Amino acid sequence: MPLLNSVYRQREAGKPLVTLDDYRAAGGYQALPKVLAEMDPDDLQYEFMRSGLRGRGGAGFPMGKKASFLPKDSQRPKYVVCNADESEPGTFKDREIMEFNPFQLLEGITLAGYAIGAVRGYIYIRGEYEHQARVLDRAVAEARAAGLLGTGLFKSTFDFDITVYRGAGAYICGEETALLESLEGKRGQPRLKPPFPAVAGLYHSPTLINNVETLAALPPIVEKGADWYAGLGTEKSPGTKIFCVSGHVMRPGNYEIVLGETTLRELIFVHAGGLRPGRRVKAVWVGGSSVPPLGEQHLDTPLDYEALAAAGTMLGSGGCIVMDDSGSVVRTTLRLVTFYRHESCGKCSPCREGTSWMEKLLQRIVDGQAGPDDLEMLKALFGRISGRTLCPLAEGAVGPVRTALELFPDDWADALENGVPVPEPMLPVSS
Numbered sequence: 464m465p466l467l468n469s470v471y472r473q474r475e476a477g478k479p480l481v482t483l484d485d486y487r488a489a490g491g492y493q494a495l496p497k498v499l500a501e502m503d504p505d506d507l508q509y510e511f512m513r514s515g516l517r518g519r520g521g522a523g524f525p526m527g528k529k530a531s532f533l534p535k536d537s538q539r540p541k542y543v544v545c546n547a548d549e550s551e552p553g554t555f556k557d558r559e560i561m562e563f564n565p566f567q568l569l570e571g572i573t574l575a576g577y578a579i580g581a582v583r584g585y586i587y588i589r590g591e592y593e594h595q596a597r598v599l600d601r602a603v604a605e606a607r608a609a610g611l612l613g614t615g616l617f618k619s620t621f622d623f624d625i626t627v628y629r630g631a632g633a634y635i636c637g638e639e640t641a642l643l644e645s646l647e648g649k650r651g652q653p654r655l656k657p658p659f660p661a662v663a664g665l666y667h668s669p670t671l672i673n674n675v676e677t678l679a680a681l682p683p684i685v686e687k688g689a690d691w692y693a694g695l696g697t698e699k700s701p702g703t704k705i706f707c708v709s710g711h712v713m714r715p716g717n718y719e720i721v722l723g724e725t726t727l728r729e730l731i732f733v734h735a736g737g738l739r740p741g742r743r744v745k746a747v748w749v750g751g752s753s754v755p756p757l758g759e760q761h762l763d764t765p766l767d768y769e770a771l772a773a774a775g776t777m778l779g780s781g782g783c784i785v786m787d788d789s790g791s792v793v794r795t796t797l798r799l800v801t802f803y804r805h806e807s808c809g810k811c812s813p814c815r816e817g818t819s820w821m822e823k824l825l826q827r828i829v830d831g832q833a834g835p836d837d838l839e840m841l842k843a844l845f846g847r848i849s850g851r852t853l854c855p856l857a858e859g860a861v862g863p864v865r866t867a868l869e870l871f872p873d874d875w876a877d878a879l880e881n882g883v884p885v886p887e888p889m890l891p892v893s894s
C-alpha cells in the first residue's frame with residue numbers, strides 16, 4: 464500500500480500503479496476485504512471520524528462527520544459522488560492521483576460506499592481530463608472483471624459499482640450542487656441549500672460528495688488505522704496534504720507533506736526548488752486562486768488549516784501559486800477576476816454583474832486610466848457581492864482582490880499613477 468496519496472513518489476520511482484496487479488503488489492485492496500469481513504458500516508464511519516480526515520476539495524469539512532449526516536432510515540438509494548472536476552486555477556493534484564493510482568481511488572470510493580450503504584458511486588471528472596477519464600474507465604472495467612466492483616463483493620452481501628461521468632469543462636460544476644445538477648443531465652448551476660446533498664443530493668437521494676484526494680486517503684486510513692492517521696500532523700489538521708506548486712518556481716509539481724510540519728518557505732524553497740536567481744517572493748495564493756494571497760512576510764507560516772487561517776488565508780485546495788517580484792499583483796488580480804467573470808454561471812445577479820464590474824474597474828487600473836474613485840467603487844462592490852449568492856464562487860472572486868488591496872497598497876498606488884506595463888514573456892524554468 465503506498466503511503467497515502469504519494470503517487471508522485473511512485474511515479475518518480477518509475478512505478479505508477481495503473482494496473483490492478485501494480486496496485487495489489489503495492490498492498491492495495493487489503494482494506495476493502497478486511498472491512499467487509501470485520502466491520503459494520505457504522506464502525507467504518509466511526510473510524511473515518513476518528514481519523515480526523517478533512518475534505519481536500521477546499522472547505523476542509525470533516526469527512527466522517529459528513530458521512531454521518533446521511534439518514535440511516537431512508538428508503539431511497541444512496542450514492543457516493545467523487546468530485547474530480549478540479550478546475551480551480553493552480554490545482555492539479557487529483558489529475559495525478561487518477562492518472563497514476565486509479566485503483567486507490569476506486570477502493571476509497573467503495574469503502575465510502577460501504578460506510579453509508581450506497582448502491583453506486585459516480586466519478587464526475589472534468590471534461591478536459593480525457594486521458595485520466597480513459598485511465599479510470601479502464602480501471603473500472605478491470606476492477607469489475609476481477610469482482611472488485613459488482614454484486615456480492617468479497618463474498619459479502621454488499622453490491623456496489625462505479626460510473627465515470629465526464630463533465631464539459633465548467634468551473635461551476637465543481638461546486639457540489641451544480642455538479643449534481645450536471646450529473647442529472649441539467650445545466651450546471653448551484654442549488655439552494657438546505658437541503659444539503661447528504662439529505663437530498665443526486666436524484667433527490669442521500670448523497671456523500673467528496674474530493675478525489677479525500678476518498679483516495681481512505682484505504683490507508685482503514686489499513687493502518689484511524690489512530691495512525693490522526694497521529695500525523697496537528698490535532699485539528701491531521702494527515703497529509705498534497706500541495707500543487709506552480710508559477711515562478713524552479714520545480715513546479717505536486718508535493719505531499721504532513722500538515723503542520725512544513726512551512727510555506729520550505730514548500731517553495733526546498734520542495735519546489737526555489738525561485739530564479741536574484742528573485743524574491745512577492746505574493747503566494749497558497750490554496751488555489753480563490754484564497755486571499757500572502758506576502759513574503761508570511762513565508763514561515765506552517766501549512767495547516769489553522770495556521771493559514773490565522774495568517775489571513777485558507778488552505779483551500781492546496782493549489783499554491785507563487786509569484787516573484789517580477790510579477791504584478793494588480794495584473795494578476797485582474798487575470799483572476801477575468802476567470803471568475805467568465806466562469807460565473809449567471810444564476811445570481813450579484814455574481815454575474817459584480818464580477819463583470821470588478822473586471823472593468825481592474826482593467827481601467829491596469830491600463831492607467833483609473834482615478835481614486837474607481838478604487839473606491841471597487842471596494843464598494845465587495846459588500847454588494849459577498850454573502851449575496853447561492854454558492855461561494857463570488858466570494859472566491861472578491862476575497863483575493865480585497866486582500867491584495869490591503870497587503871500591497873504601494874502596488875495599487877503605483878498602478879493608479881502609471882498603469883501596469885505588459886510583462887515580458889517568461890522563459891521556461893529548468894532545474
Ligand SMILES: Cc1cc2nc3c(=O)[nH]c(=O)nc-3n(C[C@H](O)[C@H](O)[C@H](O)COP(=O)(O)O)c2cc1C
Pocket residue numbers: 517518519520521522523524526546547548549550551634635636637638639640672673674675677678854855856
Ligand atoms: C465554484 C466552486 C468550485 C469548486 N470546485 C471543486 C472541485 O473542482 N473539486 C472539489 O473537490 N471541490 C470543489 N469545490 C468544493 C465542493 O463544492 C465540495 O465542497 C467538495 O467537493 C466536498 O468534498 P470534500 O469535503 O472532500 O472537500 C468547489 C466549490 C465551489 C464553490
